[in-house]
Amino acid sequence: MKNENKNKQMIKGTKNLALWTLLWVASLALASFGPKFLWNENTTWSILAIVTNTAFGAGMIWANIRYLSVLDELQKKIQLDAMGIALGVGVVGGLSYSVTDIANVISSDAEIGFLVILISISYMIALLVGKKRYA
Amino acid sequence: MKNKLKVLRAERDMTQADLADSLAVSRQTINAIEKGKFDPSLPLAFKISKLFKLPIEEIFSNTETE
Structure with a gap:
């Protein structure tokens, strides 16, 4: 019973980490290629993309800490x-x-x-x- | 560090998965402890001791002092 909860927590933690990692990678790609291919070097959009990427990065770090805590x-x-x-x-x-x-x-x-x-x-x-x- | 975990588990007809379940650790951890590849922390050793109703020194022995 104890391990069932632990396993559920681990699966949840792994899915959470995978989601945040995916969001971070996607936002990194957007921040890297967006200025050239999507918004023609518009600084406002670039800053927005970078801030979003950093926020997703922080989320990924938090998800990783939570993942490690259930191991x-x-x-x-x-x-x-x-x-x-x-x-x-x-x-x-x-x-x-x-x-x-x-x-x-x-x-x-x-x-x-x-x-x-x-x-x-x-x-x-x-x-x-x-x-x-x-x- | 040596231990009698495998023997104690077998005496109680428990699988590694059962023991892992009771101690809230992975089966890999139980396997590694049984094989002497990994020494458990003191809290886990106390949990094992409580589960088998035996003192820690009857389950684990330090090979360096023997």
Whole structure:
């Protein structure tokens, strides 16, 4: 009975997080491509899109905190380990990438998108490894 | 840390899912504790102790001190 409630909370938390993430990604796409393709560089619309994106981002963070709060202690440990690894890889990898740009080792500018991809991939790999380790 | 969780569970004819349900944790957590891959927190150890009506030291033993 206890776990039924816990499972329901987890499913609800996961759906909530997925919804906020979807809204954040969609609003990010709108804020990024809207000025060029939808409102012809109109500043008011751009500010509105950015504010909306930031608000959805805050909602996503809140949903993530709520999601983490319903996990049990092992699941929290797996998440914490994965987040720690992703943060470490992000900081070290991001700064190394930035230095390659400053030192002109790479021809193009360092893009923040690569850092987001690096953090996301390292988080997902660490999560899978963690789940497998305790399986 | 070693534990007798699997034995105690089997004696009471409980599945990992039943135990997980009683303790409000995931089945994966029960499996990891039984295999010694994960040490439970003190509150969870107390819950296990209460459930099996046994002192914590009869369920868990520190291998480092043995």
